[in-house]
Each structure stands twice: as structure tokens, then as C-alpha cells.
Amino acid sequence: MERTNLLTSFQEFGLADPIARALQEENYHTPTPIQAQTIPLALAGRDVVGIAQTGTGKTASFALPILHRLLQNRIKPASKTCRVLVLSPTRELSGQILDSFNAYGRHVHLSAALAIGGVPMGRQVRSLMGGVDVLVATPGRLLDLVQGNALKLTQVEFLVLDEADRMLDMGFINDIRKIVAKLPIKRQTLFFSATMPKDIADLAEQMLRDPARVAVTPVSSTVERINQRVIQLDHSAKPAALAQILKDDKVNQALVFTRTKHGADKVVKGLARAGITADAIHGNKSQNYRERVLAAFRTGELRTLVATDIAARGIDVDGVSHVVNFDLPNIPETYVHRIGRTARAGADGTAISLCAGEEMAYLRDIEKLIKVSLPKEDRRTPGAHAAPTPPPHRGPRQAPHGHSPRNGDAPTRGKNHRRRGPAAGPARQSDASRHEAAPRPQHGGNGEGLQGVAFLQRKNRPAQPTAQHRPHR
Ligand code: AMP
Numbered sequence: 001m002e003r004t005n006l007l008t009s010f011q012e013f014g015l016a017d018p019i020a021r022a023l024q025e026e027n028y029h030t031p032t033p034i035q036a037q038t039i040p041l042a043l044a045g046r047d048v049v050g051i052a053q054t055g056t057g058k059t060a061s062f063a064l065p066i067l068h069r070l071l072q073n074r075i076k077p078a079s080k081t082c083r084v085l086v087l088s089p090t091r092e093l094s095g096q097i098l099d100s101f102n103a104y105g106r107h108v109h110l111s112a113a114l115a116i117g118g119v120p121m122g123r124q125v126r127s128l129m130g131g132v133d134v135l136v137a138t139p140g141r142l143l144d145l146v147q148g149n150a151l152k153l154t155q156v157e158f159l160v161l162d163e164a165d166r167m168l169d170m171g172f173i174n175d176i177r178k179i180v181a182k183l184p185i186k187r188q189t190l191f192f193s194a195t196m197p198k199d200i201a202d203l204a205e206q207m208l209r210d211p212a213r214v215a216v217t218p219v220s221s222t223v224e225r226i227n228q229r230v231i232q233l234d235h236s237a238k239p240a241a242l243a244q245i246l247k248d249d250k251v252n253q254a255l256v257f258t259r260t261k262h263g264a265d266k267v268v269k270g271l272a273r274a275g276i277t278a279d280a281i282h283g284n285k286s287q288n289y290r291e292r293v294l295a296a297f298r299t300g301e302l303r304t305l306v307a308t309d310i311a312a313r314g315i316d317v318d319g320v321s322h323v324v325n326f327d328l329p330n331i332p333e334t335y336v337h338r339i340g341r342t343a344r345a346g347a348d349g350t351a352i353s354l355c356a357g358e359e360m361a362y363l364r365d366i367e368k369l370i371k372v373s374l375p376k377e378d379r380r381t382p383g384a385h386a387a388p389t390p391p392p393h394r395g396p397r398q399a400p401h402g403h404s405p406r407n408g409d410a411p412t413r414g415k416n417h418r419r420r421g422p423a424a425g426p427a428r429q430s431d432a433s434r435h436e437a438a439p440r441p442q443h444g445g446n447g448e449g450l451q452g453v454a455f456l457q458r459k460n461r462p463a464q465p466t467a468q469h470r471p472h473r
Contacts (some may be wrong), residue, residue, distance in 0.1 A: 006105070013039050015064060016071045018107035018247050023064075024104060032057035037214035038190070039065050045188055047208040053194040053217035054093070054163070055316065055340065059100040062086075062160045062190045067105045069158070069188075070133055076130030077111070081155035084134040085183070087176065089166040090310075091116040091138060091287070097162065098136045110134060115151075117141040118287060125150040139175035146182065153182040161207070164193035164200050173203065180207055180365060195333060225343045226323075228351045228372070233379040235356040238326060241379070242267065243274035245324055245352055246304055252321035255298070256306040259327040264306045267326055271304065278304035281311045309334050315341055325353040328362040332369035 010023050010031055031039065034052040041048050042065035052058040067082055086101075088094045098114045105112070113127045115137035121144065128135070128151050135142075145151040159180075161167070167176060170292050191204050191211070204211065233241055246254055258264040261282040271278045279302055281290045290311065296302035298317050307315070309329065324340045329335050337355075338380075342349025355363050357380070367373055 013043065013064070014363050015039075015043075016068050016108075018071070019067050020029060022104050022106050022108075025106075028060070032061075032216075033359040034058050035061040035064070036212065038062065038460060041212045041214070042066070042188070042190055043068060045069075047189045047191075047211040049191045049193075049204045049208055049211045049213050051194070051196055052192055053216070053337075053340075056216050058162075058192050059097055060104060062162075062192070063097070063101050063104050066134075066158050066160070066190075067101070067108055067110070070110060071108060076153055077133055079131050080128055080150060081131045081152050082113075082128075082133065082135035083155060084158040084160070085142075085146075085153065085156045085168070085179075086134065086136040086138065086160040087139055087142065087179065088162045089138065089170050089172060090163075091118055094136045094138055098134075099132050101136070105134075112136070114144055115141050116269075121145070121148070121150075131155075137448055139172045139179060143178060145173055153179065154184060156183050158185055159183060159187055159189045159207075161189070163189045163192060164203065165195045165197065168197075168199055168203075176203070194337075223354075226339050226349045226351050228339065228353075228374050230353045230355050230374045230376045231379055232355050232357075232360075232376055235358075237379065238356065239267070239270035239274070240355045241354055242326060243271060243276055245322070246271070246276050246278075248320065250350075251303075253300060253302075253317065253319040254304045254322040254324055255312065255315065255317075255338075255341050256304060256324045256326050257312065257329070258306060258308060259329065260280060261308055263327060264308055267306045271306075276304060277302070277402045278306050282308040283311060285311075288351070294304060309338065312341065314339070317341075321349060321351065323436065324350045325351070328353055328355055328359040328366070330362055332365040335366045336370065 010020065010028060012014075013031075015023070034050060034056045035058075038048055038050055038058075038061035040064065048062075050061065052056060052061070070083060072208055086094075086097055088097055094114055094116050098112055101110075101112050110133040111130075112134040113124070113132045113136075115124045115135060117138050117140050121141070124145060126143070128145065142151070150336070161176065167173060189208050189211075191208055193200050193204075196204075208243075215219075242256065245251065256267060256278070258267055261284050264280040264282050268278045268280045279293045279296070281293050285293075293302065293305065294315070297305045297315075302318050305312075306326075320342045323333070323339050325338060328336065333373075335396060339351040340350070342351060353363070353374070357374075363374070
């Protein structure tokens with residue numbers, strides 16, 4: 001791990017004035033740990049491999065140095081090319097990254113575009129005609145654009161791979177390899193992943209040149225601030241237990257997790273029967289629907305949101321006082337991702353897990369990962385609980401159903417940025433979104449970088465042009 005003297009103020013990075021001004025307007029004063037470590041290295045032109053989760057400020061850790069370096073060498077991108085390519089696994093994350101570039105680069109006058117699946121290609125093709133400085137893309141759509149001769153990757157100077165572990169989970173790795181093979185060898189690559197299992201480390205090894213390694217230092221963590229408990233109960237008792245939890249006045253807003261899309265819909269129906277209004281987001285819901293529901297959740301109009309892991313990834317809503325695991329996740333790291341959705345912005349949070357007998361093995365894995373024995377309340381019917389059977393879905397890693405999710409830019413994130421403008425549009429169900437209930441295969445990850453990560457709250461930004469932003473030069 002690189003050890004540098006960490007800078008405590010953005011001024012010390014020596015970022016170009018227009019960027020420094022935008023940061024002041026964003027009210028960023030102190031760099032987050034991942035920013036303090038990454039920015040100086042990236043400014044110096046190093047390749048960087050960073051272990052950091054969303055919510056740690058990692059977008060700025062790559063966007064700021066890249067903007068600075070683009071400014072140092074202002075050239076007009078050639079037609080159908082981009083100077084910066086950011087690959088992200090999902091439409092929502094891509095949109096947020098583009099928004100961040102536009103926000104931090106608002107005084108820089110660069111062009112930025114989005115190439116995501118699930119929306120018609122025509123506009124994206126047109127926005128690439130004149131070339132762009134920054135292109136944020138999901139892998140399937142990017143390859144389609146390249147194969148359709150709408151884009152050439154020969155002029156890429158900076159490559160960012162974001163949420164690499166998620167890319168692997170979603171079956172994008174072959175697409176990534178194809179894309180990387182088309183890029184110039186001489187480029188700067190910044191590679192981020194929340195975890196660093198072997199497959200990801202191998203991929204980084206192939207893509208990066210003498211990379212500096214950074215990781216967010218475990219600090220007094222969000223996880224520690226979350227009041228966590230487990231209710232052991234019969235499977236059939238879960239709907240009533242959930243309704244009881246949600247009726248408590250202490251629940252400001254609740255995010256309820258289920259393992260499957262079908263499960264999420266079932267929970268919403270069960271809550272309706274108990275007189276509790278809830279809505280669900282998952283990959284079978286249209287992009288418009290998800291955005292509407294998320295908007296209602298953000299404003300507090302919707303108190304209870306039921307979500308699958310993929311759909312909920314990245315939901316940062318201040319008001320979430322409770323996370324309820326209606327089902328325990330079969331991958332222990334997912335538990336950490338889930339409960340990190342509460343206790344945002346310095347608030348306290350509660351995470352309650354409903355654990356039926358067959359989920360005990362999942363619970364043990366979680367406790368092993370977080371190194372905490374969670375307090376448990378046993379509500380199981382006496383005598384009814386047989387010895388726990390091994391839980392299902394713990395199979396080896398493989399691309400679900402053995403096909404690559406081309407254009408399958410599964411919806412996973414929906415922070416405070418809503419997609420507008422030409423890039424937004426009706427979503428068709430992506431292949432990858434259909435996979436969201438598929439087992440996340442085991443990758444021997446060690447959960448590195450997950451525990452104790454400090455999360456930041458993503459705030460609403462003023463409306464930014466999304467699909468392409470090309471002010472006059
Ligand atoms: P990210 O991990 O990039 O998704 O960032 C999470 C949230 O933290 C976003 O809303 C950012 O705008 C915000 N953020 C990032 N860096 C900082 C900083 N240094 N100070 C304050 N907020 C920040």
C-alpha cells in the first residue's frame with residue numbers, strides 16, 4: 001500500500017483554479033481518505049488500483065485529477081473519439097459519475113457524454129460524432145457503439161474502471177477485456193473495486209502498469225454506529241414481524257431488502273395487507289418507475305422501500321433510519337453494503353435481520369466477516385426448528401445462465417441524481433437485471449476494504465446537462 005503524506009485540504013493538491021472553485025461551490029473542504037491517497041498519485045500520472053466502496057468519495061478521487069490533467073493539455077477530441085473513458089457496471093452509477101464530472105468540471109468547459117444500455121442508441125451516436133472529452137459508459141453499450149463505428153477507442157488517454165468487482169459479478173469481464181484490447185497501451189488507468197478477490201486482482205494486473213495501491217483506511221465506522229440485531233423466527237412469521245417493526249414510531253424511513261425480485265413484490269403485498277404502504281424497486285421495474293419510486297423515497301413521501309440488492313446499491317437517503325433484511329444475503333459482504341444504507345450523514349441507524357432456520361449459515365458467514373456476534377432474539381416456535389440445513393445458492397462463481405449481459409446494464413443505483421435529458425428514456429429490461437436474484441458467486445474475496453469504511457452522503461446537485469455538455473470553447 002502506498003504511504004504518502006496525506007493532504008488535509010483540497011488546496012494542497014494544487015488543482016487547477018476552475019476545479020478548485022467548483023469544489024468550493026460543492027462545499028468540499030477536506031478530502032476523504034480515498035481522495036487524499038489517490039489524487040496526488042493520479043495527478044503525478046501513476047496508474048492506481050484503489051479498494052474503495054461507493055460512498056467514500058471515490059468518484060472525485062478519479063474525476064478531479066483527470067479533469068486537472070485534461071486542462072493541462074487542452075486538445076479538441078477528434079470526431080468519434082473520447083479522451084477519458086469511464087466504465088461503470090450500471091446505468092445509474094454511470095449517470096452519477098457523469099453528473100460528478102459535470103459538477104466538478106462546471107468551470108472547465110469540457111464535453112462529456114453517457115453511453116448506457118436500455119435507451120436508444122441514436123442520440124448517443126450523435127453525441128459522439130464530434131468527439132467528447134469524457135465518456136462514461138456501461139461495457140455492453142460501449143462495445144455496441146464501437147462495433148457500430150460510432151466510436152473509436154484509439155485516442156483514450158485515461159481509463160477508469162469503477163466497481164470492478166460488480167462488473168465481474170454481472171458477467172462483464174469479457175466485455176472489459178475486449179474493450180481494453182482496443183485501447184492505446186499508453187494511457188493512465190485508475191481501477192476501483194470494493195473488494196479485491198483474485199479474479200479482480202488478476203484483471204488489475206493485466207490492465208495496469210506499475211500501479212500504486214490505495215485503500216480506504218478503516219476508520220470509526222458506519223458499521224459500528226449501526227445498532228444491529230437479529231430476530232430468529234420461522235419463515236412464515238417474517239411478514240408479521242416486518243409489519244410490527246415498521247409500525248414502530250422510531251422508524252423514520254425503512255429500506256427492506258429481499259434476495260429476489262419476486263420476494264420484493266411479495267413483501268409489498270404482505271405489507272399492504274397489514275395496512276402499510278410500501279413500494280418495491282428491482283430490475284423488472286422500468287427505469288421510469290424506479291426513478292419515480294426513488295424520488296418519492298428521497299423526499300420522504302414514501303416511508304418504506306423494498307428492494308433487491310442490485311436495485312438498492314448506492315441508495316443514499318438521509319432519512320433511512322432502519323434497514324431490515326427480510327432475507328439474509330447469501331454473500332456476507334452484501335450485508336455490509338445493505339446496512340451501510342442507514343446511519344448516513346452522521347446519523348444513527350438500526351439494522352434488523354429476520355433470520356429463518358435455513359439462513360443460519362448465512363448469519364454465521366456475516367458474523368465471521370464483520371467479526372461481531374450480533375444480538376439475537378429467538379422467536380422460533382419451540383420444537384419447530386430443525387437443525388439448520390445448508391442454505392441454497394452458495395455455488396461457484398459463474399456468469400449467470402452462461403451468457404454475457406450485453407447491453408445488460410442492470411439498474412443498481414439511484415442516488416440523488418435523477419437522469420434527465422436525452423440520455424434518460426424508457427428502460428427495457430436488461431439481461432443483467434434479470435440476473436439480479438442469481439447467486440452472487442463466491443470469489444474468495446476477503447471483504448478487504450469493506451469493514452469500517454466511512455460513507456458520505458450524496459447530495460442533490462443542481463441540474464446538469466446529462467447526455468452531452470458541450471459549452472463553447
Ligand atoms: P462517491 O463515493 O463518489 O459516490 O461520493 C459520495 C458522496 O460524497 C457524493 O455525494 C459526493 O458528492 C460526496 N463527497 C465526495 N467527496 C467529498 C468531500 N471531500 N467532501 C464532502 N463531500 C464529498
